[in-house]
Amino acid sequence: MVEEWFFTEEQTMFRESLREYLAKLITQDVIEYMEEKREIPREVIKAMAEFELFCPTVSEEYGGPGFDMVTAGIVGEELARVDPTGSTCVYYLVPASWSRSIFFYGTEEAKQELLPKMTKGELFCGIATTESDTGSDLGNMVTTIKPDGDGYIVNGHKNYISGIREASTYGGGHVTLARQDLDKGVRGCTLFYLPLKDSDGIEVSLDREMGREGMSTGGFTIDNVTIPKHYLIGEENKGFYIVHEGYEAARGIIACVCVGAGLKSLENAMAYIKQRKVFGTSLAKYEGIQFPLAEHYTKLMMCRDWAYKALRVMDQEKEGKATRFEVSKHIAMAKLMAPIWSFEAINWAMQAQGAFGYSQECNDQKGLRAIRSFGWAEGTSEIMKLIIGRELLGKEFIAYK
């Protein structure tokens, strides 16, 4: 086998043992359970925690394995190979990215209190920036945070947020962005941790999405909720910058998830076309089938290389070898193309499997519904293009300040 230059021996060994572990853990019964019951079995979450899959970049001191971002991406890719619903992928990648913000920018008190529980899968850690009237343009946010005595008072609402049921039922909360200096738009936003379970003044609601059935999405209203000072993440009015870094971690892992899901679908299609006989021979012998397969595979493998390169650049930033801007550009390129190429590959894989491709039984249609979410979640495709454009042309060509 060709050596994959961007993985260390340790990372390759980790992937192999993880693949074996997940194949036994996330069976077809678990997949059907998630689709029907619309939740991830708690024993699956427990088993994921036992393999140290939660909060991968948090150091051992706070209960994490202290992995690099490349290894965090490997987990995303491997989960996507076994879970076409994408539910466990989201349950993994959201806390992986946002526990990282707490780890790097949270107070020592918050780190000691929250991270050991997040790494055990006992507390969910989400992100809440989107509101009913704003998602891409966070400067329009209405949620506010005001200093009050020893802490802060928060008012507002958030919508289209992943992990609402998980955090409000089982425990956990969301890294939340709110406006503090109202004259400064996104540059006056503050970031903090907002617990959802048993919090006075928080009312949650749930949405019904197109896919990722085992994972909830919803919103919450925030009515005069008091936040202790130690839940502040970074400095007041500097939250937007930290949020960007969290989004970049999530986007990089999402790219790996998309690649894993796409490649798995191509494998499913290959198994089908090899055994299917049409017009007297195997379907796999026709060029009309081989050519699109070759194109989808090539695109996904190019994306895979790029996604891991982007995650490596993220690691290099922490080593002082790459700049913030280099990270943004590399990650945005991976997050731009991975959901699109993965969706196209899965769509083709369904087509190649005939009517079975459209049946509930077919895992690929579950994958199609899950992967589509990544055209919006953690930053839309259009926003990725704006980031790449900004890096190519220079800040003076940003249309919106």
Ligand SMILES: Cc1cc2nc3c(=O)[nH]c(=O)nc-3n(C[C@H](O)[C@H](O)[C@H](O)COP(=O)(O)OP(=O)(O)OC[C@H]3O[C@@H](n4cnc5c(N)ncnc54)[C@H](O)[C@@H]3O)c2cc1C
């Ligand atoms: C399944 C799912 C899960 C999500 N989970 C979370 C979560 O956990 N936390 C959270 O905070 N948010 C979450 N979101 C919300 C997501 O971050 C937003 O949908 C996204 O940021 C876009 O915001 P919007 O939906 O308000 O679209 P808008 O900002 O209103 O944009 C509408 C469309 O216009 C495009 N657009 C915007 N500006 C421009 C421009 N200048 N040029 C060209 N096109 C532009 C956008 O790309 C988009 O296609 C989730 C979304 C989905 C679908």
